[in-house]
Amino acid sequence: MKFVDEAEVRVEAGDGGNGAIGFRREKYIPLGGPDGGDGGDGGSVYLLAVENVNTLADFRYHTVFRAERGQNGMSRNCTGRKGEDCYVPVPLGTLVTDADTGEVIGDLTRTGETLLVAQGGFHGLGNTRFKSSVNRAPQKATKGTEGEHRTLHLELTLIADVGLLGMPNAGKSSLIRAVSSARPKVADYPFTTLHPNLGVVRVDDLRSFVIADIPGVIEGAAEGAGLGLQFLKHLSRTGLLLHVVDVAPYESADTPVEAARKIVHELEEWSDELAAKPRWLVLNKIDRLPGEERGAHCRAIVEELNWAGPVYNISAINGEGTRELMFAIMEFLEQQRRKNSEQV
Known part of the structure; x- marks a missing residue:
């Protein structure tokens, strides 16, 4: 058996939800105009330093962590729900680097400290956003951007007196x-x-x-x-x-x-x-x-x-x-x- 004091994990933030294309179609309102809502932002992935975890052994079995995708926009100017963030518990003393570039992302040394490691995608815009004096019925909406994906290298340095x-x-x-x-x-x-x-x-x-x-x-x-x-x-x-x-x-x-x-x-x-x-x-x-x-x-x-x-x-x-x-x-x-x- 070998203690796992180093690990590689894949983190995938959620994509932003797409904006909606919609128009009000209500009785007695023939020219209701656009009412497509924005999508929700994608959830981000954070590392969370906790006291009750002392090793990186769990990452031998669970190596991919995903945050939730943002919900698409809806009619009636309803904005999609934001995707749930994903919090990954790690031991105190975890040094985090980007496995592909070698960039040091952070060092978690205090209980409760969080580190953003994958940013969620930005929400798409509904067609209501594109209404103007010259375009009363826009048929345009944008898609949400992709969430950040990256591979992390985790290295544990125990914090002890x-x-x-x-x-x-x-x-x-x-x-x-x-x-x-x-x-x-x-x-x-x-x-x-x-x-x-x-x-x-x-x-x-x-x-x-x-x-x-x-x-x-x-x-x-x-x-x-x-x-x-x-x-x-x-x-x-x-x-x-x-x-x-x-x-x-x-x-x-x-x-x-x-x-x-x-x-x-x-x-x-x-x-x-x-x-x-x-x-x-x-x-x-x-x-x-x-x-x-x-x-x-x-x-x-x-x-x-x-x-x-x-x-x-x-x-x-x-x-x-x-x-x-x-x-x-x-x-x-x-x-x-x-x-x-x-x-x-």
Whole structure:
């Protein structure tokens, strides 16, 4: 299975309704004159950013979206009904480009934001519009114009404050389950996460942030191996990366230090900008270590990595250390937001 973070869709706006040719034919009004009404405008197609959609997976099955055609004009100067607009829900962080020209149409980043991607056709004019002093009975009406048709390329960049990085089965999914209401799949085998998951962490009633769990990264990912690195672009908008390391891996050829170094290498290969983002080391699964060995074992990992940034020892499975980590993250993000607001 492959997560769909890119998709192509066809959008077709409705044509405008045709204008009508008609004349009043009422008793005792022999020269009633023209009464053909205008057509209705065609419906347009909009993309709508919503919170409850996290992937573009649905576009594998539904790839064409059409708005309604405008109704034709009618006699008695009745205007045709406007075609219904079509609203297509997409995840926050969807970048929209024209697949044929490469033109960037827009970037949907706020809940409820809409983006016009196909303009409906303009209504045709009825023959009443063409009445003049020299043409009392015009036989002319115009057709509605065609609605816009185009193929769109959709690309998803998740919007999250914090992103989780780590080798497969490092415990990222367990961590996001422990600190938020997100419920990604958790199992004792690699690659249980096949698509990014978002969770909202609430440290109290008025303080919260969004955390993203992406598929595990493996060696060679920057050259296309595995699933994880193709999703690192989703983390380009995050303010903080949590590098999750399994301190007691089962049946793994890599030690915790080797696994951590591989992640750092793949980050640097992928993007200097992403590698330079603030990154904290999170040593997970300390519950698997005897109590008297935990401190020494974790310190040895940090020293061998020569890690200079913040370090947190946690057990995502039982929640140990996660509360302190979440409060520290909240403080860090609030400081970042204050700095950004002062710079504006």
